[in-house]
Amino acid sequence: MTASRVWVFFYGSYMNLGVLREVDFIPDKWEVAKLADFDIVIRPRANLVRADGRCVYGILATGTHAELGKLYAHAQDVLGETYLPEAVLAETRAGYWRPALCYISQSMTPRPAAKDYVGRILTPAREYGFPGWYIERIAGFAPRARRH
Numbered sequence: 001m002t003a004s005r006v007w008v009f010f011y012g013s014y015m016n017l018g019v020l021r022e023v024d025f026i027p028d029k030w031e032v033a034k035l036a037d038f039d040i041v042i043r044p045r046a047n048l049v050r051a052d053g054r055c056v057y058g059i060l061a062t063g064t065h066a067e068l069g070k071l072y073a074h075a076q077d078v079l080g081e082t083y084l085p086e087a088v089l090a091e092t093r094a095g096y097w098r099p100a101l102c103y104i105s106q107s108m109t110p111r112p113a114a115k116d117y118v119g120r121i122l123t124p125a126r127e128y129g130f131p132g133w134y135i136e137r138i139a140g141f142a143p144r145a146r147r148h
Helices: 017-022 065-077 115-127 132-139
Strands: 005-010 030-042 046-064 084-092 097-104
Touching (some): 005 065, 005 084, 030 132, 046 115, 115 132
Parallel strands (some): 005 097
Antiparallel strands (some): 005 046, 030 084, 084 097
16 A cells, blocks of 8 residues: 655755755655744754744645654754644645645754754755745854854
């Protein structure tokens, strides 16, 4: 029996298809989308926080529960962050609403983000044509060079 595929909303480095390929996760379908009433933070990994009136951009992609389990086990074992699924309703670029899972950490210890990590999010954000204000928001999490 073929495993059923579910939609998942990726908003951090996992919206980068190159990053997904590095961990052998290749969605058969994906599309640009946004999620209302959340904001993105990157400290040190991307995460979402509830924020009325704000929105987060990313992609909706398909995967099996086994693939998602493996992907987020990697996030915990290699990256040191625990993300748990929540049900969300995302809006596609075409204006359609799609129910999806979205993985959010409830226990991330705030720390500065690494510049290369922020870059792994900025590159697809630009490629997908996210709004300029949102790209600036992501870029704002990159560490600043110290001046002496």
